[in-house]
Amino acid sequence: MPQPEIVVTGAGGFIGGHLVAALRSQKVGRIRAVDLKPPESWYRRFDDVDNRQLDLRRREDCLEACAGVRDVYQLACDMGGMGFIENNKALCMLSVLINTHMLQAAQQHGAGRFFFASSACVYNADKQRGYDVTPLREVDAYPALPEDGYGWEKLFSERMCRHFAEDFGLGTRVARLHNVYGPHGTWDGGREKAPAAICRKMVEAKASGDHRIEIWGDGRQGRSFTYIDDCVEGIGRLMDSAVHEPINLGSSETVTINDLVSIVEDIAGIRLERSYKLDAPKGVDGRSSDNTLILERLGWAPSTSLRAGMEKTYAWIHDQYVARGKGRDYRV
Ligand code: NAD
Numbered sequence: 001m002p003q004p005e006i007v008v009t010g011a012g013g014f015i016g017g018h019l020v021a022a023l024r025s026q027k028v029g030r031i032r033a034v035d036l037k038p039p040e041s042w043y044r045r046f047d048d049v050d051n052r053q054l055d056l057r058r059r060e061d062c063l064e065a066c067a068g069v070r071d072v073y074q075l076a077c078d079m080g081g082m083g084f085i086e087n088n089k090a091l092c093m094l095s096v097l098i099n100t101h102m103l104q105a106a107q108q109h110g111a112g113r114f115f116f117a118s119s120a121c122v123y124n125a126d127k128q129r130g131y132d133v134t135p136l137r138e139v140d141a142y143p144a145l146p147e148d149g150y151g152w153e154k155l156f157s158e159r160m161c162r163h164f165a166e167d168f169g170l171g172t173r174v175a176r177l178h179n180v181y182g183p184h185g186t187w188d189g190g191r192e193k194a195p196a197a198i199c200r201k202m203v204e205a206k207a208s209g210d211h212r213i214e215i216w217g218d219g220r221q222g223r224s225f226t227y228i229d230d231c232v233e234g235i236g237r238l239m240d241s242a243v244h245e246p247i248n249l250g251s252s253e254t255v256t257i258n259d260l261v262s263i264v265e266d267i268a269g270i271r272l273e274r275s276y277k278l279d280a281p282k283g284v285d286g287r288s289s290d291n292t293l294i295l296e297r298l299g300w301a302p303s304t305s306l307r308a309g310m311e312k313t314y315a316w317i318h319d320q321y322v323a324r325g326k327g328r329d330y331r332v
Contacts, residue, residue, distance in 0.1 A: 005029035007065050009056055009102065010075030012042030014185030015117065015177075015231060019073055020049060022232045034065045035076065043184040057097040062105035071239065072106045072114045074099065079150065080191030082216070085121070086281035089149025099157035103164045113171040115239055116161050118246055120178040120287055121151035133222035133254050133286035138176070138246060138293055147283075158246050165244055173238045178250025178289045182228030182309060183316030195225055195310065198261055199317040202268045207321070213272040217282030219258035224288040226251045227309035230302035234294070243297045250289030251302045263307055267314045 006023060010016040012035030020033050021044055032050040035042060039051045054061040056076045066072060077095045079085065085092055099116065106114045123136045124145040146155050161172035181195035188200055194216075201213050226249070234249040255263075258274075265271055291301040 005031075005069055006071045006073070007032040007034060007069045008073045008075065009034045009065060009098075010077060010117075011035050011051070012037045012039065012045075013075065014043060014182075015180055015228065016073075016075045017042060017044030017184055018182070018228050018232050019075070019235060020044065020046060022236065024049065026236075029070070032065065032069065056102060057094065059101040059104065062098075062101035063108065066102070066105040066109045066111060069106075069109065070112045072102065072111050073235070073239075074102045074115060075117045076102075077117070080186070081193035081197065082281040082283045084191045085147065085150040092150035093153045096153050096156060099153075099160060103160055103170065107164060107168050107170050111170070113173065113239055114161070114164070115173045115175070115235060116157060117235075118154045118158050118174050118176045119151065120176050120248070120250060120289065121147035122155040122158065122176060122246075123151075123287070125284060128284035128287050130285050131220050131222055131256075133288050135224075135252060135254070135288040135290035136248070137290040138248060141176075141246070162244075172244060173241070174244075174246040175235060175238055175249040176246055177226065177231060178248065178287070179223055179225045180228055180231045181225050182313050185228075187317045187320060194223070194257060194260065195313060196317060198257075198264050199310070199314045200321070202264050202270070202272070202314070203318050203321045205272055206268060206270055207325075211270060211272050213261065213274055215257060215261065215274055215276050216280035217257065218276050218278060219256060219261070219274065221257050221282055221284070222254050222286035222288060223257065223260070224251045224254050225260070225306055225309070226289075226302050227304035227306075227312075230304050234298075234300070234302065237298045237300055241298055247294055247297065248289045248291060249294065249302070250291075251304070251306070252289050252291050253306050254286075254288040255306060260306070260310075263310055264314060267307075267311055
């Protein structure tokens, strides 16, 4: 069998699974999909793809992942929602092993293009204080004061990408992803993010008849949420571009967490009594994506409305919840 031309790492996760699905349907080349988890537990798995279970903190596993490939999509990362990243800073920092070894392996195997999934968590915390959200421009990452742990690791790895490009000619691309959501992702267990958590709480409230919801923080935090299809399309457009500096890949539609809860209430057709857990991890006060640069450089920006994306996400989480109640595994 010929060597795959593309490797997607973190392929058993949320964005990686969608990316493999998109690349597969675009028939852009043979694909290798890699994750730490066994393929049976991946959110999306395709039998015509070279699926491998590897630990990319290990250099030899990165060398195996990158052997013979032209394009690397590096999404593997030990991460989760706010509850996870605020309580597991050392684990978040250790993803630097994955990024270091993946860059070295890609360079060693002569890969042409290397995509790195960075995050809006790299932005300076001082620019995200207060509920009046000023959308973040790429320059707002400096002077550096990123999210402790997770954000520092992402910022450091962004810089490694830059230096691998400058010093070794590796064709790196870096997207700062903003709160990606959609079907086929983590929706319970402690690593889920706000959109999935709110959908799950709504489904549970409907099922139990207990019409109350606990919200982390006071609900006034401002955020933008990016639908998965926009994220995957943006990654493809960035990979095909000559943009090498970090670029925002996020929706600019800004809402509060309270607004998000109201949207899901409308979709679910119920109203819940809200209580606010003020000492829970809640992240920064306000964050949204300034899309001037992506529009200028790629002539495109995410456009799926939050309502449309949340309808699909809610429907999927509802189905997983029902399937689990019937004893079925929710993964495919
Ligand atoms: P995810 O947790 O669903 O997927 C990450 C995958 O990486 C998991 O399947 C995990 O098993 C795998 N992984 C972890 N350690 C590994 C290792 N040592 N070797 C191999 N695989 C390993 O997360 P996601 O939401 O799909 O995010 C993908 C990427 O995008 C991550 O790098 C993340 O930091 C970045 N990102 C995501 C968001 C978001 O909102 N989802 C926002 C900003 C950045």
